[in-house]
Amino acid sequence: MTPFPFSAIVGQDEMKQAMILTAIDASIGGVLVFGDRGTGKSTAVRALAALLPPINAIKGCPVNSERAENVPDWAMLDTKALHETPTPVVDLPLGATEDRVTGALDIEKALTKGEKAFQPGLLARANRGYLYIDEVNLLEDHIVDLLLDVAQSGENVVEREGLSIRHPARFVLVGSGNPEEGELRPQLLDRFGLSVEVASPKDIATRVEVMKRRDAFENDNAAFMLRWQAEDAAIRDRILTARKALTRLTTPxxxxxxxxxxxxxxxxxxxxxxxxxxxxxxxxxxxxxxxxxxxxxxxxxxxxxxxxxxxxxxxxxxxxxxxxxxxxxxxxx
Amino acid sequence: MPSANWTRATLALQLLAIDPALGGMRVRARSGPVRDQLMQWVDPNARKLHPAISDDALFGGLDLSATLATGHVVQEQGLLATPGALILTMAERVSTALAARLALTLDRSKIHSLIALDEGTAPDEMLNPKLAERLAFDADLSDIGIHDTGPSECPDLAAAQHRLPTVTHDPDILLQIATIAAQCGIDSVRAPLFTLRAALAHAALSGHVSVTSADLEIACALTLAHRATQFPDTPAEEVPEPDAPPADTRSDRDDPNTPDLPDDLLLDAVKALLPDNLLERLAAQKARKGRGNGTGAARKGNRRGRPLSSRAGKICDGARIDIISTLRAAAPLQTIRKHASGRDGLHIRPADIRLKRFEERSDRLLIFAVDASGSAALSRLAEAKGAVELLLAQAYARRDHVALVAFRGTKAELLLPPTRSLVQTKRRLAALPGGGGTPLAAGMVTAFDQATQARRRGLTPTIAILTDGRANIALDGTANRKLAATDAQHIARVLRSQGIDALVIDTGNRPEPALRALAATLNAPYLPLPRADAQRLSQSVAAVLGD
Missing domain, CATH: 1.10.8.80 (Magnesium chelatase subunit I, C-Terminal domain)
Incomplete structure (x- = not known):
């Protein structure tokens, strides 16, 4: 099912603005969204993917490299063909194991063919894109340590079970959570460029509008998507324009x-x-x-x-x- | 004659069968004939989940035995691959990780419905709120006896399901639903969406072409009553809405086209179901904030856990294979297997797989916040020091860390950072100055900082406050008795909201009412111990901490 369109989210302007800013300049370094349940946090992040302009990457490259020399040799790729692919938005589920995050020995190959091969993890897939952590404040400590290190160095180093692999892992961290359920360590907090607090809309008109759009999304999907995907495309174009404008901007x-x-x-x-x-x-x-x-x-x-x-x-x-x-x-x- | 409660529960299950996008239902009941009776209404093909279910079982994964047997990769299908109802047993014990995954599944695919069987007994033992939020219905069967249940005559759900896409609704009912949700103090926008869906499903069930007032009434009662956070006695116009700008929506309410059904009727339907002790329950929920749910104490170690010997097991998510042990287990059998299969290379069978195991234990940190002010300071400090040393002496057995904060004059001081070292403690505590005012709040702030830091490192902090209770220095350092007391109460509330355990020890000659109040705010035990010596102090603390 296609996610709910970004532009159709009612209100929550600060959250939407923050996400657009990171899309314009990825080096801002991610967004943290904190708020109550049912305020559209997850909806906004999942909608973000549709908003991001596509990137050029080498076909089949596990880390979405743009240039052939950046393709890691363990990928054993023989093509150099570029193709346009959507900006990766990778979900890091809670309770993901270290192996799944960093990558590990490919057990399938080890067992069936007896080969020692590397199976890239989520960090590889998120390179040049977004890494989304829902309930980031509930993430296990050892995964947080690992993320901090990679987010700092932009490189993922795997040394385990006889493998020695390194690959680029530059990504924008997007986290969401409910502060009542647990705090975030200051070190991780610092890695997020922007943070926004969202609350439920309090006035009835907004809430009615939310229901109307959700209802239309579920029951009249085709027409709804047609209308809002056009809006999403307009935002995407504006992001591209802004990226160009950024280079010309003067800072007094x-x-x-x-x-x-x-x-x-x-x-x-x-x-x-x-x-x-x-x-x-x-x-x-x-x-x-x-x-x-x-x-x-x-x-x-x-x-x-x-x-x-x-x-x-x-x-x-x-x-x-x-x-x-x-x-x-x-x-x- | 079936009770109203029972009828509602069965109706909710029928609506769920018609429209799985309603998410599901929480059933709060102990296992027994009543619950069994209710479960007869659920699709017999529903699959069961349990709180310890692995990701492989949920989402599928590599089928190791089949892969090894056939020599090529065989994927196993997860429970979530096929649509249908899911029954989650022991739902109150679901970990946050599993709750997050199930919530994600319910959000993304509208083909699953989840019946969460919540067997919690204590009020604070309940389904993870994240998951509960995504379930439209809630039924509490604790008060229902078997004679309250009714016969199961099932209407034609397939026909209703067929009718569902054709049911229409008056756009005005959206405003009605939103108004009622606001009056009940429901913040989430998921709730009114569920109400709309439930109304549509009920209309389909009763064969209505469009949603009628009766449908809407039942839908409101089913989806909103258990989420209410306030009694909707005050009309919406007077409900305090601090953040909302003066909304222009109010004018709509007097619109001549106001739907045929007055809001009051709907509201009454919800109100009738609100429990009398709503406010108490909310208070209990607030007190729980920041604490865990019913999953039991987290076993988080500050060290990564002691490696234990590896053991045989099945590869599932979260397990790490101990390659060496696995090879060692497989090695002796290689020749036999080679002869048997006639194939070269390494032969590893599922029985050979060895998994790594770690043992992790949570350590405890006891933070003493000691009043080093005024007259009794010297003796109190001496006894506190003695108690710290006595507790540390047993630290190896009990895995306790100890820290000491002293407050006097205008500020608090961390005299002993969290430690387990007896030698270091003795050296640091050798000379402790006393005298001056009682900045109780400052002492509590320092202790609080230590507690939050410790918690981040995976320790379980407890704060023990030793004072005779006459706080007279406020946080900003001024000598203002009243402000000092307010500050102390304030910090106490912060501590409580963070769910940090505390203990108040009154060392004054007579019990101090202000301290008892402070303990109540902290939700902490209050121990009057006049002239306590180190031995009694450490014994009392150990007794309160429960081991």
């Missing part, structure tokens, strides 16, 4: 100052905050088709880029999003 010195002052005032750990905020603000400016980075862009991108980088204050019940907005108002007044 003043904007850099603003970004630095903001992160300083918030006391976010490390420099990743500044870098991500800058990238996100630039991607936002490109999305809006503006030619120079301004305070308005920084203001719009600040909550999602910085929310999860603050030290937790057990006394502040308002949530870190509100804190960011408060400081943004003070610094960029």
């Amino acid at each position: 010195e003043k904007a850099l100052h603003d970004v630095a002052a903001l992160c300083l005032a918030l006391g976010s750990d490390g420099l990743r905050g500044e870098l991500t905020l800058l990238k996100a603000a630039r991607a936002f400016a490109a999305w809006r088709d503006d030619t120079a980075l301004t305070r308005a862009h920084i203001r719009a991108a600040a909550p999602m880029a910085l929310r999860h980088r603050l030290r937790r204050d057990p006394l502040d019940e308002a949530g870190s999003g509100t804190r960011v907005i408060r400081v943004v108002e003070e610094v960029l007044a």
